[in-house]
Structures are given as structure tokens and as C-alpha cells.
Amino acid sequence: MPTSRLAGRRVVVTGAGSGIGRATALRLAREGARVTALDVVPAGLAELEAEAAADPGVDGRVHTGPVDISDEQSVVAAVSAAVEAGGGLDAIVNAAAIHYGDHTHTTTLARWQRIIDVNLTGTFLMTREALPALLESEHGGVVVNFSSTSAFFAHPYMAAYAATKGAIMSFTHAIALEYADRGLRAVSLVPGGIETAITGATPANLPADVDWDKFAKLMPTLRRGKFGGPDDIAGVVAMLVSDDGRYITGTEIRVDGGTHM
Ligand SMILES: NC(=O)c1ccc[n+]([C@@H]2O[C@H](COP(=O)([O-])OP(=O)(O)OC[C@H]3O[C@@H](n4cnc5c(N)ncnc54)[C@H](O)[C@@H]3O)[C@@H](O)[C@H]2O)c1
Known part of the structure; x- marks a missing residue:
């Protein structure tokens, strides 16, 4: 693994208290980036801080902070603090999201709205606030947004979530151009x-009446059908944020272990 291809890069990662966001924050820092790791759950950030402190490769380059990406004022405060602390910004990784499973005919408007507010509007707000600083980056600013295979292929009981993930892809295409x-x-x-x-x-x-047969085609082919781990995604994000991704924009990178060949 290259140890310093992100040396000096300043990156904001949302959803850094858990899963893919946390693994990404650690990976980017190990590759030399100064990472502002944001989440709405303080306990997740505390766990990340402990992992970062125990990892000599991170070397103090993970800095945590609170944000609720669905709250405009919270986003404005978190992004401006990150830009000020880092003296600028080179990349943002919008990993934070929520997910609920439900039948569409029993999905309440409040639940639908909440998923849109966090996943889609939160991605917009974070990107909007980061853009002025990203456009000043001497390396060329980078936005990595999180879609999902549910945006391309039918996944049962998650129409609201899937709709936000399709919209995030469209949003990403538009800003790329x-x-x-x-x-x-x-x-x-x-x-x-x-x-x-x-x-x-x-x-x-x-x-309660879930039909598990509808999930059959969602199993990956690699590793005998086991799901991947957060590190399988984090390394690809590191590549996209780095100059190794310099000719990649306005597109999607699918990392699914061959689920949808
Ligand atoms: N895990 C998968 O199988 C999978 C598949 C496709 C896409 N994704 C996408 O990958 C991304 C990361 O997901 P994950 O699997 O690591 O999930 P996760 O639940 O482990 O992490 C999501 C993080 O987002 C944070 N978050 C939620 N609401 C927030 C808010 N309002 N403000 C700030 N932070 C908030 C949570 O606290 C959590 O730490 C998401 O965008 C998800 O949709 C995941």
C-alpha cells in the first residue's frame, strides 16, 4: 500500500463513527491525509478516536467533530470549522446515511421524508458548503458520494433508500460537469x-412478512457469498481521492464482490 500518496491532503469524511466511513477515515489518514471525521453519534466518534490513537500509521491525523448532515446550521458550522482547522479542503467523502426497510404501502410520509433529508439533502448540504474550499484546492477538489447497488438493481423493501441513492448519482453527475x-x-x-x-x-x-427469497440475488459471488467489509470500500475511496483517480469523474465505481455481473 502506498504510504504517502495523500500526504498533506485535507479531507472531510461524514458517517465516520461507523462502518465504511470509519474505515475510510482511518485509511485516508494512514495514507497521509489530515482527516476531519464527522458523525451525529458521539459514541461512534469516540470509538474512532480510540482506534486512531492505537494506530501508529494514523499518527494523529484524524480529528473528530459533530455534525447532523440533515441540519443546515450544523453542516455550515462543521464544514467551516474543518476548513479553518485544515487551512483549506481537498476532498469530501459523503458516507453518512440511514436505512429503513419497509413495504412501500406502509411507509409513512415522516419516514420517507427523514430518509430523503439525511441521505439526499444531507449529501447536498455537505457538498454545497465544501465546494468553495474544494474549488481552491491546488490538487483539484474531489467529491466522493455514496450511492448503492440498490440504485441500479432491485432490492426489496427499501424503495425510499434506493430512491435517495439513485438521486445521489444524478446529483454527482451534475456537479461533475x-x-x-x-x-x-x-x-x-x-x-x-x-x-x-x-x-x-x-x-x-x-x-414481519419478509420474503427472504427476494434477497437471493443480492449475495456476492466472491468469498463464497459473504458480504464484503468496510476496508474493501475504503481502499477504493483512497484511490479516488488521490491522484491515482485523476482521470475519473462524473461516473460510478461499483464495488460489490460480483453480486450483479
Ligand atoms: N453497508 C452496506 O451494505 C452498504 C451498501 C451500499 C451503500 N452503502 C452506503 O455506504 C455508506 C456508509 O454506510 P455503512 O454501511 O458504513 O453504515 P453505518 O450505519 O455503519 O454508518 C453510517 C454512519 O452515518 C451516520 N449518520 C447517520 N445519520 C447521520 C446524520 N444525520 N448526520 C451525520 N451522520 C449520520 C451514523 O451515525 C453512522 O455512523 C452509506 O451511505 C450507505 O448508504 C452501504
Whole structure:
């Protein structure tokens, strides 16, 4: 693994208290980045701080902070603090999201709205606030947004979640073209099933009459059908944020262990 391809890069990671966001924050820091790791759950950030402190490769480059990405004022405060502390910003990784399983005909408007507010509007707010600093990056700013295979292929009981993940892809395409002439790159990461808190909670979130046969085609082919781990995604994010990803923009990178060949 290259140890310093991100040396001096300043990166904000949301959803850093758990799963993919946490693994990404640690990976980017190990590769030399100064990481502002944000989350709405303080306990998750405390766990990240402990992991970072125990990892000599991180060498103090992970700095945690609170944000609720669905709250405009919280986002404004968190991004401006990160930009000020780092003296600028080179990349943002929008990993924070929530997921509920439900039948569409029993999904309440409040639940639908909450998923949109966090996943889609939260990605917009974080990106909007980061853009002025990203456009000043001497390396060319990078936005990595999180879509999902549920945006491409039918996943049962998660229409609201899937709709936000499709919209995030469209949003990412639009900003990639809008700011390409100013050196910005924008890419959607598209994970398949990855072992994290979201997947761990999914069985309990599903409707009582869940039909498990509908999940059969969601199993990966690699590793005998086992889900991937957060590190399988974090390394790809590191590549996208680095100059190794310099010719990648306005597109999606699917990392799903061959689930949808
Ligand atoms: N795990 C998978 O199988 C999978 C598959 C496809 C896409 N994804 C996407 O990957 C990303 C990371 O997911 P994960 O699996 O690591 O999930 P996770 O639940 O482990 O982590 C999500 C993090 O987001 C944080 N968060 C939630 N609401 C927030 C808010 N309002 N403000 C700030 N932080 C908030 C949570 O506290 C949590 O720490 C998500 O965008 C998810 O949709 C995951």
C-alpha cells in the first residue's frame, strides 16, 4: 500500500463513527491525509478516536467533530470549522446515511421524508458548503458520494433508500460537469452488501412478512457469498481521492464482490 500518496491532503469524511466511513477515515489518514471525521453519534466518534490513537500509521491525523448532515446550521458550522482547522479542503467523502426497510404501502410520509433529508439533502448540504474550499484546492477538489447497488438493481423493501441513492448519482453527475473546468472531480461509490451497522440492523428493520427469497440475488459471488467489509470500500475511496483517480469523474465505481455481473 502506498504510504504517502495523500500526504498533506485535507479531507472531510461524514458517517465516520461507523462502518465504511470509519474505515475510510482511518485509511485516508494512514495514507497521509489530515482527516476531519464527522458523525451525529458521539459514541461512534469516540470509538474512532480510540482506534486512531492505537494506530501508529494514523499518527494523529484524524480529528473528530459533530455534525447532523440533515441540519443546515450544523453542516455550515462543521464544514467551516474543518476548513479553518485544515487551512483549506481537498476532498469530501459523503458516507453518512440511514436505512429503513419497509413495504412501500406502509411507509409513512415522516419516514420517507427523514430518509430523503439525511441521505439526499444531507449529501447536498455537505457538498454545497465544501465546494468553495474544494474549488481552491491546488490538487483539484474531489467529491466522493455514496450511492448503492440498490440504485441500479432491485432490492426489496427499501424503495425510499434506493430512491435517495439513485438521486445521489444524478446529483454527482451534475456537479461533475458543472465544476470540471475548475478542476473538481465528483464520483459515486456504489457498494454492494458490506458488513456494517446498516446491514446488521436490516433483518430487524424488515417487515414481519419478509420474503427472504427476494434477497437471493443480492449475495456476492466472491468469498463464497459473504458480504464484503468496510476496508474493501475504503481502499477504493483512497484511490479516488488521490491522484491515482485523476482521470475519473462524473461516473460510478461499483464495488460489490460480483453480486450483479
Ligand atoms: N453497508 C452496506 O451494505 C452498504 C451498501 C451500499 C451503500 N452503502 C452506503 O455506504 C455508506 C456508509 O454506510 P455503512 O454501511 O458504513 O453504515 P453505518 O450505519 O455503519 O454508518 C453510517 C454512519 O452515518 C451516520 N449518520 C447517520 N445519520 C447521520 C446524520 N444525520 N448526520 C451525520 N451522520 C449520520 C451514523 O451515525 C453512522 O455512523 C452509506 O451511505 C450507505 O448508504 C452501504
